[in-house]
């Protein structure tokens with residue numbers, strides 16, 4: 001009964017004097033001062049009310065949660081303040097309004113960045129009725145870069161950077177020279193110390209000067225800028241944009257004994273990234289005599305790309321930038337770079353008849369590549385305010401299109417150098433394969449103990465190297481494939497009906513699905529975080545489905561399965577699609593196979609244009625083909641065509657493609673496969 005009292009009694013004891021029903025919210029508020037014996041007090045609800053909900057105004061959120069804006073309060077975050085300020089000056093330079101930037105680190109720990117750009121506007125803001133400068137410095141999300149009217153390609157995007165610096169500085173002073181007048185305003189911890197001052201006429205100066213000192217309350221006592229780190233950041237900006245000269249000044253008292261940071265220096269690099277790369281390799285061994293480099297004409301304009309890459313004896317690295325912002329975690333532009341170099345080398349190998357390059361993956365190309373890449377893109381999308389990773393999907397194609405032809409030309413113009421490079425990269429691929437084989441041998445006995453699905457017709461060889469598994473649609477196709485295969489190296493796994501759509505199935509459904517469990521068991525490599533490449537039992541996993549809409553759908557479901565459950569398998573270059581023919585064409589003793597209508601028409605025009613009756617047969621499915629036909633057209637490594645499935649290393653691009661594959665309309669899925677298959681014929685298939 002006590003319990004019942006607890007539940008209802010308190011309410012009953014409340015005075016019933018009110019004549020009108022009381023709004024429960026109002027009542028709750030009135031009760032807020034009641035004794036701890038109320039039920040609300042016991043579950044803690046009483047102490048949590050509207051009064052606890054804070055709305056942080058102005059720059060307060062930045063001071064309360066600096067990590068959200070600059071990634072923390074450590075040394076990296078501290079130096080990020082400087083990046084925000086110099087990035088604004090670089091944006092002025094790239095937009096063609098500034099040619100000169102000066103960075104000064106003084107003994108008192110202040111950093112000053114001066115440019116000769118247009119100067120931050122100082123006229124009254126039409127809405128806020130304060131000078132624009134003050135609005136910019138004290139309001140989050142205020143800026144001139146939300147569209148591309150004032151700046152075409154800018155590193156600034158969010159209108160947040162310099163106001164964050166202001167919030168986190170105990171002193172910050174801005175001077176603007178504009179329209180022959182000099183203005184100044186001072187701030188402390190995000191608040192104006194005084195209004196905008198007009199200091200009088202000035203004739204020999206224009207632009208913006210920002211001088212600031214990081215707040216020790218935020219960054220801790222004694223937190224200061226490191227001269228060497230600041231110098232590196234400054235110098236790299238000059239490499240990234242040949243149209244700017246940057247002067248560096250550092251108080252000598254800050255330079256430690258062994259530090260070779262100069263007290264003064266001037267940086268101007270019209271040859272940009274190539275110079276940078278050559279300087280950072282410092283005479284290290286390089287595979288080719290020349291660095292492969294180039295840049296598009298209108299540097300700084302939307303879609304312009306600059307790059308420099310060489311292959312050398314050390315560990316590979318790729319330093320990338322978008323609109324002069326360093327993208328330390330890579331992104332879409334890097335994905336385009338890897339793709340275009342890998343494809344270019346493979347295409348060159350085809351051209352010169354080097355068959356060994358077919359095993360080369362982007363990992364083999366990049367593992368010893370030293371590269372620099374800089375792109376300029378209108379309204380780029382980054383992940384987070386510190387902009388470490390570029391997410392603009394379009395950047396993949398921008399980079400590929402800019403570099404494809406120059407790379408082909410570079411290889412073709414230096415055949416000796418190109419073949420040295422090809423041999424070098426193939427040697428990296430061989431090393432990778434050898435490493436894998438060594439692991440393979442050591443786990444051979446473990447493999448024997450594996451439980452394999454009953455439907456699998458396994459190959460006889462144990463080692464994964466050179467082994468293939470064909471995943472086929474239905475038992476009848478499975479039957480033909482078993483007859484057509486090479487038993488030593490080719491395994492066949494027939495799937496019953498359509499595979500589950502993993503993109504929409506829950507984990508439980510996935511675990512219970514027989515087809516999926518057969519597949520996972522046969523491959524042996526595990527899924528998701530349990531995936532182990534060394535346990536993969538085959539080198540090539542080949543999806544072989546009918547050349548029709550249903551087949552395309554099954555293939556797309558399978559690719560989605562691999563993409564979701566074993567993305568590493570795709571990245572490692574193990575997933576392929578077989579290309580079975582749709583038509584047979586006969587004329588007398590001559591037989592040819594066409595993969596689609598266009599191919600059939602082309603063959604009829606070219607190879608079967610002579611006299612004699614032409615018979616055209618259409619295969620209804622793989623199961624209908626004779627084993628010898630299936631072998632000759634689709635399975636025999638010497639005669640077949642395979643499409644390798646590639647993942648663009650960029651998540652967003654891949655997700656889009658998977659969405660296209662898995663869209664609700666079957667026509668859309670089919671369309672995608674057909675379209676890409678055409679393209680991929682000489683290349684690889686991007687999903």
Ligand SMILES: Nc1ncnc2c1ncn2[C@@H]1O[C@H](COP(=O)(O)OP(=O)(O)OP(=O)(O)O)[C@@H](O)[C@H]1O
Nearest residue numbers: 088120143144145156157158159160161162163208
């Ligand atoms: N040196 C400068 N010269 C001219 N205008 C400037 C300069 N620095 C800042 N501005 C102006 O102030 C605005 C706000 O700068 P802020 O650094 O806060 O954001 P942003 O650069 O627009 O974007 P992000 O938050 O991504 O850095 C800029 O958009 C620009 O219009």
